[in-house]
Amino acid sequence: MASDGHQALASSIKNVHQTLRLEARKVGEEKAWFDHCQRGEVLQTYAQAMKQLATEHWDRNADDDQNKKAVSRISWIVKQCEDYYYSDGMNESFSKELALCLRFKLDTNEILDHKPDKHILRPKLRVLDVGSCYNPFKKFPRFDVVAVDIAPASEDVLHCDFLNLEVTDQRSAKLHSNERIHQLCAASFNVVIFSLLLEYLPSSKQRYVCCSKASQLLAPGGILCIVTPDSKHATANSGIMKKWKYALANVGLLRIQYDKLPHLHCMVFRKCVHSTVSKQWLTSSLASESRKGKFFDAPEQLMAIPQDYHLYQEHEKECVIDDTRDDDETVASIFADLPAL
C-alpha cells in the first residue's frame, strides 16, 4: 500500500500532467508547451517530487521486495543494453536486417560495412538519457551518460528541451554541468533512453518528434529504449503499441524487443543501418493490414495514448476531472502503487 507521503507526491506529479494536457487542448500543443517550460517553479517542484518518489519510495520498496519479483525500469533498460552490446543481441539484429534487405531486394553493400565484430572490445556506451530527472543511470560503469531534462533534479543533469533540440552535424564541444543544451551531434550515441518520458508530452505529434530526433542522434545499429506506463494486461493496449511500432519504423527504427511488465510497456528499437529498410518493412506491413481492412493515420498521429482521449469536464476550478477512471488506472498506478518502477 502506498503511504500518505507517497500518495501526495504522486498526486502533485499527476496534476502537472493533467494541467499540461488540458492546456494543450485549449491553446494548442505548441503554445501549451512553451508556457509550460516558462513555469520554473512548477517544473522544479515536479522534479523534486519525481526524484523523491523514485529514490525514496520505489527504490526502497524494491529493496524490501524479498522475492525480487519486481523488475525496475532502470534494471530492465540496463539489461537490454548489456544483452545487445555485450552479448549476441547486436549480431542477431544485424542478421535480421540483412535478411530483410534480401527480402526487399535492397543493396546489401550499404550495410555489410557495419557488420559487428564480436572480437572488438567495446569501450563504454555513449548513452543519452532524455527526461532523466535525477540521472538514475550514472552509477552503471559501462555507461557514459549525457543526462538531460527541462527541469534537472540533480547537478549532473543538463538543462535541455529535447522537443526543441537541434540535431547538427557539427561535433559539439565538451558539455559542462549547468549548461543549457540547444544542439547535439547526429549519430553520436549508442543508446537513447526515454524512461517515462513520452506520456509526459501532451500530443502524439510531440512524441513522434522526440522519436525522430532520437533516431537522428543514434549511430547506425544504435538502440532507443522506451519505457511507458500501462497497468492493463498486455493485450488491452496492444493496438496502441502496434501503431507506435509503425510510427517508429517511419523514422528508421525497428522494434527488436518488447516486454510487458505488470505496469509498463518496455521496448527496444534499433536504428537500421540501411537507409530505407524500415520504410520498406512499414510499406509491406501496412499493405497487409489494409488487405485485412485496417487503415492507419499519418505517422505523427500514430503515437497516441489513452489519456489523449480522456474526457475531462471543467468546472469552476481548473483541472477538475469528472471521470478519472482511465487516468487513475494509468497514472495512479504509475505513481502510487508500483513497488519498483
Ligand SMILES: C[S@@+](CC[C@H](N)C(=O)[O-])C[C@H]1O[C@@H](n2cnc3c(N)ncnc32)[C@H](O)[C@@H]1O
Ligand atoms: C516522469 S519523469 C521520468 C524521470 C526518469 N526518466 C525516470 O524514469 O524516473 C519525466 C521527466 O521528463 C522530463 N521531460 C519532459 N519533457 C521533456 C523534454 N521535452 N525535454 C527534456 N526533458 C523532458 C520532465 O521534466 C521529467 O523530469
